[in-house]
Amino acid sequence: MGLSATQKIVARHCGRDSVAVGETVTVKVDLAMSNDMTSPLAVKQFRSAGATKVFDPDKICIVAGRHMPFRDEAFGKAVGLVGEWCRDQGIKSFFANMEGMDHALVPDLGLIRPGMLVCNADSHTCTYGALGAWGLPMGSTDMAYIYAFGETWVRVPETIRVRYNGKPAKYVTSKDYVLATERALTVDGARYKTIEFSGPALDALSVDERFTISNMGIEMGAKTSFMAPDQKVKDYLAARTTVPYEAVYSDEDAEFERTVDIDVSALEPVVAKPHSPDNVVPVSELKGIRVTQVCIGTCTNGRIIDLQQALEVLRGRKVAAGVRLIVTPATNIIMREAERLGLIDEFRALGATINPPGCGPCAGWHQGVLAEGDVCVATHNRNFPGRMGSPKAQVYLSSPYVAAATAVAGEIASPKAVLS
Amino acid sequence: MIMKGHAHVVGDHIDTDQIIPARYLGSLDPKVLAEGCFYNLIPQFSTKVTPGDILVGGENLGCGSSREHAPIAIKSAGIACVVARSFSRIFYRSAINIGLPAVVCPAAVDFAEQGTEMTVDFDRGVVESGGKSAAFAPFGPSILAIIAAGGLVPFMSQRLVREGASA
Numbered sequence: 161m162g163l164s165a166t167q168k169i170v171a172r173h174c175g176r177d178s179v180a181v182g183e184t185v186t187v188k189v190d191l192a193m194s195n196d197m198t199s200p201l202a203v204k205q206f207r208s209a210g211a212t213k214v215f216d217p218d219k220i221c222i223v224a225g226r227h228m229p230f231r232d233e234a235f236g237k238a239v240g241l242v243g244e245w246c247r248d249q250g251i252k253s254f255f256a257n258m259e260g261m262d263h264a265l266v267p268d269l270g271l272i273r274p275g276m277l278v279c280n281a282d283s284h285t286c287t288y289g290a291l292g293a294w295g296l297p298m299g300s301t302d303m304a305y306i307y308a309f310g311e312t313w314v315r316v317p318e319t320i321r322v323r324y325n326g327k328p329a330k331y332v333t334s335k336d337y338v339l340a341t342e343r344a345l346t347v348d349g350a351r352y353k354t355i356e357f358s359g360p361a362l363d364a365l366s367v368d369e370r371f372t373i374s375n376m377g378i379e380m381g382a383k384t385s386f387m388a389p390d391q392k393v394k395d396y397l398a399a400r401t402t403v404p405y406e407a408v409y410s411d412e413d414a415e416f417e418r419t420v421d422i423d424v425s426a427l428e429p430v431v432a433k434p435h436s437p438d439n440v441v442p443v444s445e446l447k448g449i450r451v452t453q454v455c456i457g458t459c460t461n462g463r464i465i466d467l468q469q470a471l472e473v474l475r476g477r478k479v480a481a482g483v484r485l486i487v488t489p490a491t492n493i494i495m496r497e498a499e500r501l502g503l504i505d506e507f508r509a510l511g512a513t514i515n516p517p518g519c520g521p522c523a524g525w526h527q528g529v530l531a532e533g534d535v536c537v538a539t540h541n542r543n544f545p546g547r548m549g550s551p552k553a554q555v556y557l558s559s560p561y562v563a564a565a566t567a568v569a570g571e572i573a574s575p576k577a578v579l580s
Numbered sequence: 581m582i583m584k585g586h587a588h589v590v591g592d593h594i595d596t597d598q599i600i601p602a603r604y605l606g607s608l609d610p611k612v613l614a615e616g617c618f619y620n621l622i623p624q625f626s627t628k629v630t631p632g633d634i635l636v637g638g639e640n641l642g643c644g645s646s647r648e649h650a651p652i653a654i655k656s657a658g659i660a661c662v663v664a665r666s667f668s669r670i671f672y673r674s675a676i677n678i679g680l681p682a683v684v685c686p687a688a689v690d691f692a693e694q695g696t697e698m699t700v701d702f703d704r705g706v707v708e709s710g711g712k713s714a715a716f717a718p719f720g721p722s723i724l725a726i727i728a729a730g731g732l733v734p735f736m737s738q739r740l741v742r743e744g745a746s747a
Contacts, residue, residue: 184722197605201648204608209736210746234606283646283670299648299674301732308736308745313722347593348640352669381640383669436593523602523645544595544644551598551620 162411164319165386166354169294169408173277181415183316189219190276192306195262196224198281198299200238203245205304214249215310221253221271222246223262225491226519231526260491260517263287263375263459268493270401274389275408279306284459284541285384286377289357290370291397292389292407297378317383318417319354319410320345324361326425331575333469334369335461335539335559337361337422338376339430343440344420351381353417356410358388361424367396368463375460376541379437429574431537432557435545443562443574450482453536454567456560457488457515458522461539464494466560467503473564473575474510480570485512486528488520524548530555537566581702583661583681585633587709589694590621594637595644596671600653608649610656617653626657634700636692637664642671651675661700663707665689676723679731683707687714702727 163171163178171179173187192215194202199222206214214220222242230236239256246254259265263284266272274292278285281303288295296314298306306312322345324337345355355377362370370387377385387393389407397405431446433439456462456470467489479485487507489495495517498504504514513528515521521528522540530536530553538548543555556572565578604616618625635654641664642650651674654662662675665686675682683700688707691714692698698709707714719727729735740746 184720198646198648201608205733205736207747209733210740211736212745212747232606238606238608281646281648283644297646297670299646299651299670299677301648301677302673305732305736308740315720347643348666348668351640351666378644381643381668524597525602525605542595542597542644544597546601546620547595547597 161415162413164414165356165388165408165410166294166319167316169275169277170314170316172275179316181316181318184313185316186311186313187277188311189279189306191219191221191271191278192303193221193223193262193278193280194300194303195282196226196228196239199224199242201300202281202303202307203242205301206307209304209308211308214251214307217250217252219310220251220307221266222251223259223265224256225259225265225517226261227525228258228516228518258492258516260494261459261519264462264490264494267291268400268491270397273397273401273403273405274393275406279303279312283378284375286382287371287375287459289377289385290367290374290387291393292387294386295384315352317353319356320350321356321358321416321419323359323419323421324357324424325359325421326361326423328361328424328427331429331561332424332427333559333561334365334372336427336430337424338373339432339440339557340422340427341420342376342379342432342438344422345380347379347436347438348381350377352383354384354386355380355382356386362387363390366465367392368465371463372460376437379541429559429562431562431572432543434543434554434556437542437557443558443572446572449535449572450570451535451537451566451572452482453484453486453528453530453534454563455486455488455521455528455536455538455540456563457490457520458540459490460541461560462488462490462494464497466539467498470560470564471503471506473561473578474568475506477568479510479567483567483570485510485567486515486520487512488515489517492517521548537563537572539563583632583634583700585660585698586630587634587636587692587694587696587698588629589636589692590638592638593640593643596642596647596650597644599642599650600647605647605649610652613649613653614656617657629658631658632660633658634698635659635662636689637662638689639665641667643668646670648674648678651678651680655680663688663700676726677732681727683716685714685716
């Protein structure tokens with residue numbers, strides 16, 4: 161019996177040739193991370209335990225760019241203290257100057273490479289799986305321990321294989337693939353497990369489109385997401401880093417707990433209805449649902465291709481009266497590129513609000529919080545009750561195409577309906 | 581170790597946004613987090629808890645955001661232990677790390693009733709309530725060591741002292 165990529169990555173990081181599924185082992189961490197929301201507690205716990213020195217300042221990266229600039233004094237103070245701690249510890253990778261949010265930033269900086277084991281105090285750390293890395297989401301206290309010792313315990317998970325087959329129709333995107341997968345696996349169908357995404361329709365996607373899929377593994381309960389790194393990933397990395405890496409692949413005869421086949425040819429654009437990411441229906445089933453807000457952005461869909469797809473629908477049209485269109489590029493690199501391409505000007509001309517790079521209103525923290533009665537279509541990854549503000553607001557998750565079509569129609573709409 | 585308190589029952593897939601909304605995350609003050617605990621789901625939850633009470637959840641408790649403020653809010657509200665059909669992975673680790681034992685015991689969730697007294701006996705691995713009892717699987721050695729130390733921070737302190745690296 162061969163080994164899964166997951167088993168190989170874990171084995172490599174605990175100094176063994178192989179590990180068995182279900183075993184608990186201690187692994188060395190290649191990169192340890194936390195963000196503006198989760199670092200203050202990690203640093204507090206590190207100090208409470210009496211730790212004085214991090215295991216390796218060059219293997220720690222703290223991105224305080226999710227909710228910048230500060231919305232209040234307490235938050236500003238907490239992030240300031242994290243910055244001081246980074247200086248004291250000699251951590252050079254501290255980003256707190258509006259660089260944007262970690263999951264879009266660190267891959268773009270070439271800090272995530274195939275075969276790495278990355279721990280980050282954030283649930284969407286599974287995003288790094290699109291580059292063939294093992295991104296393990298953790299809590300802040302787990303990160304405090306890793307900051308001190310550079311290691312943590314893990315149970316070697318089973319792997320569920322998802323295969324995307326076929327060729328998509330126009331306006332069917334990787335967001336539709338992953339929402340269709342949510343529907344198939346449900347919000348806890350992959351709990352404690354790795355989801356290995358594969359198949360010809362995945363291979364056909366760009367790396368940026370693949371991040372949308374790996375990002376939402378956690379919404380199926382997964383420990384992490386994984387994709388076998390191909391030539392596109394190698395090219396992506398060649399443009400960003402010269403650090404060597406050793407990619408890891410599942411063996412032909414690796415044991416998968418189950419395989420879920422999804423024929424993307426049969427998909428039409430879909431939407432996750434309130435209040436769960438697995439409450440997925442074809443957009444054509446939704447009639448007459450008026451919206452008050454449309455959000456485009458986040459670690460799921462806040463990259464250049466997402467902005468371009470939204471504008472493909474919006475260009476030459478108007479945002480419907482009574483709809484707030486909010487655009488949040490995930491990082492400043494993306495913001496600058498979008499400016500260079502003229503995308504930001506186009507959004508502004510449509511009357512859109514451009515948020516600073518980061519998470520925007522996704523977590524209901526600022527920059528577009530929903531009130532009772534609001535109905536929002538968002539390209540985000542979560543629509544749990546109260547996620548974006550009032551628990552009496554309704555949040556629908558979609559691709560940038562559907563979000564843009566909805567902004568034009570003023571009600572949930574498919575891109576085809578708006579463009580015909 | 582035996583814990584005894586009244587059961588507070590919640591449903592399936594209660595995510596961390598529902599346990600503690602993001603607007604409370606600017607603070608690490610247990611009082612503030614207790615006040616925000618289940619803010620939208622069970623208004624004034626912390627005033628309904630007697631210290632030592634037990635939270636009973638359904639499937640996938642604590643799914644969603646990794647925010648450790650969620651188990652801290654539950655603990656700060658006075659809850660001593662959480663019993664559920666299943667936990668989301670990050671919440672499970674974090675709860676144990678902060679000294680809030682998390683017990684997987686679907687059978688106990690079946691017989692748990694809101695407000696009824698519940699006992700969790702960690703030595704025997706048994707949950708009891710309303711004259712019924714159910715066994716739960718023992719913790720693995722990695723988790724047991726953390727629970728025995730009283731959470732990951734004291735566990736960490738012990739290792740730092742052992743390695744002569746403590747402040």
